[in-house]
Amino acid sequence: MSNSKAIELTETAIAAALALVLSFISVNYAQVFYLELSVIPLLVLALRRGAVWGMAGGLVFGLLLIVLGQATVLTPVQVILEYIVAPVSLGLAGTLRRKDSSKPETILALVFFGVLSKYFWHFIAGVIFWGQYAWKGWGAISYSLVANGISGLATATLASLVLLLISKGAPQIFQRKK
Template sequence: MKKFLPLQAMLEVAIFAALAMLIDLLPGIKPIPSISISLAMVPIFIVAFRWGVKASFISGFIWGILQIVTGDAWILTPLQAFIEYFVAFSFIGFAGLMMGVVQNAVRLQNRPKLITSVSVGVLIGSIGRYFWHFIAGVVFFANYAEEAGQTPIYFSFVTNSITMISNFIGCSIVIILILMVRPTFLTMNKPLEANRKVS
């Protein structure tokens, strides 16, 4: 019978979700006053590149739960909370679609391909998350747009686009730097699985 996820993957899913929560509690990096860069998605992206979509979906989902449990969530209605914390955070896991390409680039020691594939994966996960924040912004935060004299669609798109782009750049840089120092970091699960079979 095939396991839902290997034990090591399940442990990493939980640990990296908690790490994402801890990083999220730290002050964001502000290159300019209107932009804040958070690196909290980095642990979820690491899970995505190590274990794929399923594991990173679960890790993002747990992070969303932790946001609510710790009182760090901004909740207006139950539906808004569900969209912005359960759905949006889970969709970061779409970065796992690039797992095979990223790990292959690591094994081939192809740095240009590694940088490109990691960046594409982080972009996919970032768009996956912030699409839902955009939807929630249009539906639930229309009054903020009206106060600013803007339409809800424009207001939500601009606000979430700025946040998404800045976080995408920050997370991509950090993950790429990690892989430049230790490129085998994302392929450690393969030798471990091989060792289990040998033993």
């Protein structure tokens, strides 16, 4: 195995592990609204290494949540959608990276694209699997749109702020690697 491959695997494992730790301190309000800190290290990975490594980090993170019993399980399809497909799609943010991704507009585009990709799948799962828990008088689509929309916007906003602060203090973290 080449040295660069070992570094990429190590960075991916570290990002997934940090995401797991941050998932334990993420904000959860009434099992409906989430502020997911776990997206931050996965977005940094996607920014540094690109979509493939970002998606791999999301996959490892999702599998860790399942294996450690942190997944809310309704059906196998729901678990796959919310704990495999959604975190993997967060890594798609890496498709927007540039040679120097420390520019604020690049960071904002990457974060909002990645988080939007992730929360799209949570929205779909919300309509299909969580709609029965909709507030009185709300349909599954509107309930999922509001719950996941607020969660996604809050998560993207916080992640943007953190990544922008990191880019000011340590821009080398965002320089394209391979």
